[in-house]
Amino acid sequence: MRKIHVDLEKQVDESYDINLSSGFIEDTLSHYEDAFFLADSTVYAFYGELFQGRRTFVLEASEKAKSIESVISVLEFLHDGGCRRDGTLVAVGGGITGDLGGFAASLYMRGINYVQVPTTLLSMVDSSVGGKTGVNFLTSKNNIGAFHQPKAVYIDTDFLKTLDDDEFLNGMAEVVKYGAIFDADFFDMLLEKKAEVIARNQDVLLEIITECCRMKAEVVKEDEKEQGVRKLLNFGHTFGHAIETDSGFAVKHGFGVATGMYLENMFGLKEGYCSEDSVKRLSEILDAYGFDKEYKIKDKDAFFAALSADKKADKKGLTVVFASEIGKAEWVSGIKADLVKDFYC
Numbered sequence: 001m002r003k004i005h006v007d008l009e010k011q012v013d014e015s016y017d018i019n020l021s022s023g024f025i026e027d028t029l030s031h032y033e034d035a036f037f038l039a040d041s042t043v044y045a046f047y048g049e050l051f052q053g054r055r056t057f058v059l060e061a062s063e064k065a066k067s068i069e070s071v072i073s074v075l076e077f078l079h080d081g082g083c084r085r086d087g088t089l090v091a092v093g094g095g096i097t098g099d100l101g102g103f104a105a106s107l108y109m110r111g112i113n114y115v116q117v118p119t120t121l122l123s124m125v126d127s128s129v130g131g132k133t134g135v136n137f138l139t140s141k142n143n144i145g146a147f148h149q150p151k152a153v154y155i156d157t158d159f160l161k162t163l164d165d166d167e168f169l170n171g172m173a174e175v176v177k178y179g180a181i182f183d184a185d186f187f188d189m190l191l192e193k194k195a196e197v198i199a200r201n202q203d204v205l206l207e208i209i210t211e212c213c214r215m216k217a218e219v220v221k222e223d224e225k226e227q228g229v230r231k232l233l234n235f236g237h238t239f240g241h242a243i244e245t246d247s248g249f250a251v252k253h254g255f256g257v258a259t260g261m262y263l264e265n266m267f268g269l270k271e272g273y274c275s276e277d278s279v280k281r282l283s284e285i286l287d288a289y290g291f292d293k294e295y296k297i298k299d300k301d302a303f304f305a306a307l308s309a310d311k312k313a314d315k316k317g318l319t320v321v322f323a324s325e326i327g328k329a330e331w332v333s334g335i336k337a338d339l340v341k342d343f344y345c
């Protein structure tokens, strides 16, 4: 047998910067006058001046609209606007806009440049970094997509001033997740500074967002394609996605993840994957920020079908992440869906 190895590793330098501050976005975007813009409709309504005179596709951000049909509309927009292979798509919005825009950018002419301007807390601390792009398909979340790294990420915390409380909390779930899986001191700081966080103290928020991006960048650097350590970022997401799906997306991503983290660790406690202390401290922080720890399943069959259809599941079973201790996590593969079903019902 002859073998030819096609070594593609590190052939292309995909490095980029995450730029964080406040009040700089207008100036920065003026350097992108030839770009194509994908704007979240709410962001467009609040910050219309950013898009004046620019080729802009306005997207109604909802999980239902995070679809292949919307991707096709963006591709048509790029095509009709004469976007070339060296063109750039700038996605300005939350995780839905960023994921969808990134996926369209990965497809158009086999990949054009894209730039992330996250405008929600969740997208600042998580979805804008790391190059995971995609949309929902049929009954599953994010189950078609591509890895396509942005050329740059610009995080302007001023955008957070118009975010409603629910969306802010939605992002805080992912912030708590970083502390729970990677950094106990950061986790404790989130509890200590809860009042400042809730009051949206700009300095505290910038500190928190910077820290989350630093952790995510480290993970992505080590494991871009989620073969190892990046899996840990899925803490809370196995149950979380099933909750989102079962609720018909009435439960937002972050809220699903918050409940998911608790349920996964409760399951982990029962199966011996995590300590009582980690469940207790997780419970404490979720209560402090006002997250639900329980979820009442609407349709058991659909819920467990969504769990089994999780992208991390394979024929051996589910892969679930546990915060074994606060600040430390592990993933376990091959967990039988029936075991989870018995625990839950």
Ligand SMILES: NC(=O)c1ccc[n+]([C@@H]2O[C@H](COP(=O)([O-])OP(=O)(O)OC[C@H]3O[C@@H](n4cnc5c(N)ncnc54)[C@H](O)[C@@H]3O)[C@@H](O)[C@H]2O)c1
Pocket (backbone or CB within 6 Å): 040, 041, 042, 043, 046, 061, 062, 063, 066, 093, 094, 095, 096, 097, 099, 119, 120, 121, 122, 123, 126, 127, 128, 129, 130, 131, 132, 133, 142, 159, 160, 161, 162, 163, 164, 167, 170, 171, 253, 254
């Ligand atoms: N790619 C990844 O690695 C990754 C990671 C985590 C989550 N995600 C995905 O991210 C999505 C969730 O992202 P999200 O929570 O940002 O949701 P989102 O994009 O739906 O935005 C939430 C809401 O906030 C509004 N909004 C956005 N910016 C605003 C602003 N500055 N002021 C006022 N309103 C604003 C939007 O119109 C929307 O109604 C999910 O689809 C999830 O799957 C992806």
